[in-house]
Amino acid sequence: MPRRKTEKVKNREQMLDMFSQLDTVAQRFALRYVDDLLSLQNLEKATEKIRTLKATGEECCSFCGKTSKEANHLIAAPDGAYICDECVKMCTQVLEDNK
Numbered sequence: 054m055p056r057r058k059t060e061k062v063k064n065r066e067q068m069l070d071m072f073s074q075l076d077t078v079a080q081r082f083a084l085r086y087v088d089d090l091l092s093l094q095n096l097e098k099a100t101e102k103i104r105t106l107k108a109t110g111e112e113c114c115s116f117c118g119k120t121s122k123e124a125n126h127l128i129a130a131p132d133g134a135y136i137c138d139e140c141v142k143m144c145t146q147v148l149e150d151n152k
């Protein structure tokens with residue numbers, strides 16, 4: 054079935070399937086950036102979720118959008134921002150990698 058250009062790619066498998074239709078050079082190039090593209094999509098989704106939750110007043114991680122029910126821990130900042138345990142771990146990893 055032909056995919057519409059405007060359709061959003063939903064997961065890694067779907068993306069890899071699309072890449073298999075490209076020529077070798079383009080495929081290699083696309084494969085290098087698949088995880089970056091997925092990160093961007095996740096970031097877009099998280100941003101939208103955070104915006105929605107903030108509007109309803111529900112507490113959520115300001116980085117990934119997890120609510121207090123979805124995260125093990127939600128740490129509050131004085132200004133109403135929060136960070137969840139998973140994002141703290143990720144930040145720690147980023148700091149470790151950039152030492």
Ligand SMILES: [Zn+2]
Nearest residue numbers: 114117137140
């Ligand atoms: Zn988080």
